[in-house]
Amino acid sequence: MAKQTIRRTAANNVYLHKDFHGALSTGIEYLDQQYGPEAVRAYLRQFSSTFYAPLTQALQERGLSALQEHFERIYRLEGGKIQIAFSEDEMILEVEACPAVTHMRQHGYPVARLFYETTKTVDEAICEDTPFLSELLRYDEQTGRSTVRFYRRTP
Amino acid sequence: MIACTEFIPAYSELFKFLESRGGREAVLDFWNYLADNFLGNLKSLVEENGIRGCWLYWNHTLNEEAADFTMELDEDAGEFRIVMHHCPSKGRLLEWQHIEPYHDYCGHCDVLYRRVLEPSGYQYIFDMSECDRAKCSLTVRRKEGAGVSSL
Numbered sequence: 001m002a003k004q005t006i007r008r009t010a011a012n013n014v015y016l017h018k019d020f021h022g023a024l025s026t027g028i029e030y031l032d033q034q035y036g037p038e039a040v041r042a043y044l045r046q047f048s049s050t051f052y053a054p055l056t057q058a059l060q061e062r063g064l065s066a067l068q069e070h071f072e073r074i075y076r077l078e079g080g081k082i083q084i085a086f087s088e089d090e091m092i093l094e095v096e097a098c099p100a101v102t103h104m105r106q107h108g109y110p111v112a113r114l115f116y117e118t119t120k121t122v123d124e125a126i127c128e129d130t131p132f133l134s135e136l137l138r139y140d141e142q143t144g145r146s147t148v149r150f151y152r153r154t155p
Numbered sequence: 156m157i158a159c160t161e162f163i164p165a166y167s168e169l170f171k172f173l174e175s176r177g178g179r180e181a182v183l184d185f186w187n188y189l190a191d192n193f194l195g196n197l198k199s200l201v202e203e204n205g206i207r208g209c210w211l212y213w214n215h216t217l218n219e220e221a222a223d224f225t226m227e228l229d230e231d232a233g234e235f236r237i238v239m240h241h242c243p244s245k246g247r248l249l250e251w252q253h254i255e256p257y258h259d260y261c262g263h264c265d266v267l268y269r270r271v272l273e274p275s276g277y278q279y280i281f282d283m284s285e286c287d288r289a290k291c292s293l294t295v296r297r298k299e300g301a302g303v304s305s306l
Contacts, residue, residue, distance in 0.1 A: 004210065004228045010221045015243060017219035020162035026193045027169050030185055035176060047168040051161065053253055074158040100156050118157050144156070 021100035022109030029112035048125030098144020170257035190270040233297030
């Protein structure tokens with residue numbers, strides 16, 4: 001049997017490893033089982049307030065267009081179909097099928113019971129300390145199809 | 156949705172969250188759980204293909220992760236090796252200025268793969284000495300006398 005060697009640089013490939021969705025789902029399920037559902041939400045709030053801090057800041061400074069750009073970018077990257085209805089004070093995000101859930105279903109990864117919190121809690125956390133709120137209006141656990149409304153807080 | 160390109164900081168924050176709840180042991184417990192519940196494909200590939208299973212597993216993951224690496228397989232010698240010139244995960248964690256990576260982020264690569272490979276009859280050697288520069292290497296070597304299947 002011959003020896004084999006391959007050499008790759010970052011430029012040889014596109015950074016898109018969708019199996020990471022399965023790893024995140026495994027982590028969510030573990031937290032749920034070991035620490036309970038509130039720990040899942042607390043973790044996702046902690047992650048979102050840290051990692052999405054620049055997005056939250058952009059939302060404060062530029063309004064909902066910052067969120068629109070964010071969602072258009074990540075769903076384009078993952079090949080997810082979305083529709084966005086947009087006005088100055090409200091944005092409705094319709095996701096036809098969540099690329100994360102689709103990938104996990106196609107490849108046999110278990111989808112965590114609370115996986116929807118990666119939409120609900122994350123969106124809520126991104127809006128914290130901004131003039132906006134988010135509301136998960138609809139979520140289908142089988143496909144991840146969802147509708148989220150972002151809207152301006154009333155004084 | 157958290158995009159798969161945003162998973163690495165989510166993972167790092169999960170380790171921090173677990174450590175804040177239960178100390179280092181809570182992180183290790185999770186890594187063991189992840190090895191047992193998420194790395195079944197690596198285990199199956201090695202059981203079905205011998206040391207070549209490592210090549211098949213990492214050839215898929217490292218290319219999708221757009222890693223900068225050299226990978227070597229010597230089936231006669233029963234040895235597989237990866238030299239990670241620049242880890243895409245640790246590299247991103249170091250690049251993002253607004254997040255602080257989990258202090259032992261790279262430790263998961265030591266715990267997870269060891270837990271899968273050693274019971275299957277392989278020695279797992281992981282060099283993390285340059286992890287702070289997003290570099291590492293791992294060697295998987297068939298143990299002497301181990302009854303491991305091959306092609």
